[in-house]
Amino acid sequence: MGTIERSIEVERPASDVWAMLEDVSQISSYSPSTVAVTEAPERLTAAGQQFRQTVMVLGRRFESRWTVTDIRPGRRVALEGTIGVGARYCLVEEVEPLGPERSRFSVQITFTMPLGVLGRIADALGAQRRAQREAEEVLTNVKARLEGENATASGTQR
Secondary structure: EEEEEEEEOOOOOHHHHHHHOOOHHHHHHHHHOOEEEOOOOOOOOOOOOEEEEEEEEOOOOEEEEEEEEEOOOOOOOEEEEOOOEEEEEEEEEEEEEEEEEEEEEEEEEEEEEHHHHHHHHHHHHHHHHHHHHHHHHHHHHHHHHHHHHHHHOOOOOO
């Protein structure tokens, strides 16, 4: 089992960050490995909601089914899912206001790889390093997307 924790400060209100996170149809716009999100609710609002995510890893497509296990709208969502053959993930995304126009977006990913030969192959292929890189890219892309929208709306570039 491994755990990845990352956070980033975003120069946007927490409500703007949350609006992006609760609309899982947007995941492919900030997650480099995500090819598609299907069977998704319009917004994440309640425990038990589910969606499918298709990711591309090492040139192969994998399907994930995610289930919301806990949600505090505007603040925190916890999801559990599987990917590939036997990998299980728990993803927690949190948004913390740091002021009227600033917030912190945090991600915690806890994962369990399959046992046996599949687990050894995933380890050899650097699954944890790839997951760490993906988490960092997601945070950076959410920040850039939100702050870019802010810059466009105000007519200035950052």
